[in-house]
Amino acid sequence: MIGSSILSIIYLVGSVTFILGLKMLSRPDTARKGNLVAAAGMLLAILGTIFLYRVNGEPLHNLGWIFAALAIGSIAGVSAARKVKMTAMPEMVSLFNGMGGACAALISIIEFAHYPLMDGMVVIMLLSLVIGAVSCAGSIIAYGKLAGKIKDFSFNGQHIVNLLILGAIVILSVLLFTGLSSAAVTALFYTICALSLVYGVLFVLPIGGADMPVVISLLNSFTGVAAACGGFLYDNPVMLTGGILVGSAGTILTILMCNAMNRSLKNVLIGSFGGATAAAGGGGEQGHYREISLSDTAVVLAYANKVIVVPGYGLAVAQAQHAVHELEKLLEDRGVTVKYAIHPVAGRMPGHMNVLLAEADVPYEKLLEMEDANNELATADAVLILGANDVVNPAAKTNPASPIYGMPILEVENAKAVIVNKRSMKPGYAGIENELFFQPKTSMLFGDARKVLQDLAAAVKEV
Template sequence: MLSLIYLIGSVTFIVGLKMLSHPATARKGNLIAAGGMFISILGTIFLYTHNGEHLHNFWWIAGGLLIGGVIGLVSAKKVKMTAMPEMVSLFNGMGGACAALISIVEFEHVNAETTSLHLLIIFAGLIIGSISFAGSIIAWGKLNGKIKDIAFKGQHIFNIILLIVILAIAAFVIGVQPVTMAWWMLAVLLLSLLYGVFFVLPIGGADMPVVISLLNSFTGVAAACGGFLYNNPVMLTGGILVGSAGTILTILMCKAMNRSLKNVLIGSFGGSNTGSGSKEQGAYREIGLSDAAVVLAYAHKVMIVPGYGLAVAQAQHACHELEVLLEAKGVEVRYAIHPVAGRMPGHMNVLLAEADVPYEKLLEMEQANPRFNTTDVVLVLGANDVVNPAAKSDPASPIYGMPILEVEHAKTVIVNKRSMKPGYAGIENELFFRPKTAMLFGDAKAVMQQLIAEITQV
């Protein structure tokens, strides 16, 4: 019966992951996968036996489930969309910590009959889980602004040496299996945590989405190690799915930025980096609400480019109202979504789905770029680096070569920002100083509401 439950759980993970590929089925897929995990947990608690005996520590298990469940539920209910990336990072770190704890507990069962393969899996889970935990906590701190970029000369060399030392100690223990193994295990644990910290510290803020995705894949691999240790198929399947999905997502995000993973990890792009924004850009043009309303109301085609500023202002609902109002006046409205807009993959998609924007109106970068030439007005809401023409024209720019939304080809570009401060990558945006661009300053939500009121009068 337990094997059947594990099989069902594994299948629900795969089916749920498949359903997550489309917004129409994503919610149901999430619930299906969660249901598979739920029955797998219950099956383990009540049906698992070891040497013919069932589990005895039900109260400890129930306490852990209750405390963790309450914390997770309350946190997920209270989190704002702008803070979702840092919550994902924090929860991912907890997964890495769990995987590391499994390896620590399994050290108690190591004896003379323990095989080298078993020790290898224990150390793999310990090292990868610890790195994922420490790195995710640093990423969480960077995303909420509590931790700044910290780098010193030769830090990458230091990281490489530290990793080599960790692997050397693990190889020594696996090969020799000394009596004082616990001390070696403790050394590997502490050094792995240290490596996780220094691994993420120098990486710039703009690269945090890639780092989170990479650390997510680490957690999956560490969880899969736990599945090997316990001969648990559902744990193994879940870990492999998370590890492979995180790896694929990391590769896709690097491709979207036209950068290699190595460049992301050692490039320190974003955060304190000021890039090539020091050159004189000239003057920018400002547009008033009334003029912006007229331009939008009399356009034939409007493209909206959402960014992190939209999320900060919680303006997605007002944006949808503007879209509905314009379409009632005969304007064709679409949304252009950059793969790395916001602070995590799919951030803008989820934000707009929350406001009931039809998914068919969301155009990926490859679909949107050919349409800008025939677009009358592009309304940029809080986006910055993903619409910066310097990515194509300035070889000295840190984002040079990154595919962008080519909004500058539209007839008119209206950019809504709070101020002229640089974006998350810390570099100036050439788009703001182009002749066809007009700046509309203010909080995105307030501006959208005022635009709606103005357009209603047009």
């Protein structure tokens, strides 16, 4: 009796730490502590459950198994989280998310046998199964895409197939309650599970790799909802608050990410980008662009008073954050002021560039947010764009037909000279031409960002 009262208090404390944790996570100065607060609450809730939870007055058994599983999971989790490079962080989060979804689905699979069919809880279980399985399969595909192991794949009518699968899941779920034999019910249940996995795969496959962070954030909130279903199932308030908080916060976060790209969630998911591209290409007229050599670039940078670096996805892909910091230090030693202009969605994930540059110990004061950057760009002698494209595309301001029209951009064309490092003239992830590259002020410096930056550093030393 006392035990279960204590457990109630533990769950209350757990819920409060989750709320506080999320709140603290949303402020830079308290964020780290917030994470620890939530983690402490989680530990308390887990230990409380193991030792104080009672099923019909009996304590939980199989404690040996439970601790073994906890130990294996902890070791695997810590080593994976420690080893992962910060640039590969989104796919790691996606993988963890998929495991949470799988956990929710597995719980439903076991519990399904324990409940009579006409119980309202069966609906909750189905919900948890479907959402968990979709989230799990989707997250693994998202992981594969970000890690470059899975290519974009779509076929004609895929949206219709997806809708059909979703419809089938609903219909089969209803069929469960029509008084079939128990063998048929079991078969149906596993069919629903399989269909959900297939749906998760097909749902994420056609979405472009650069949009994955949005998808991960969405699947993250899915898993939250699946966890909350567990809260219903066990009448467990801490699972409920934790799950729903993540569900709603994750949804808002997803929408915020989309807003930062000036796209709707629907647009990301259905991926109408492909269709809009042809119209926005503007007849495909490819003006002339100017190439610049490494040594010329080194001279331009070394004799500038102020250089502003615009990092983008290309920097992340090339893992060039350390190289750019080296170059920055060399230039600073020569008396050049170097700053970084950070577009909120550069790298297609809010804060991606901040995390990346922080990993290379770039001082915080050197990072300019978009507004400050746009004020300072006019005073820069040179802008060095590293693998960024859409966030500096003037079409967002000038061409109403462009799919990115209306998205705030970094106004690099106000600087005296613009040097663009890209691997090729291929358009950015939005698939649209960037007229910036054809402007007289702009010179192109082709190559992998890291290689180019290392060579540039060497060249600057010799100037």
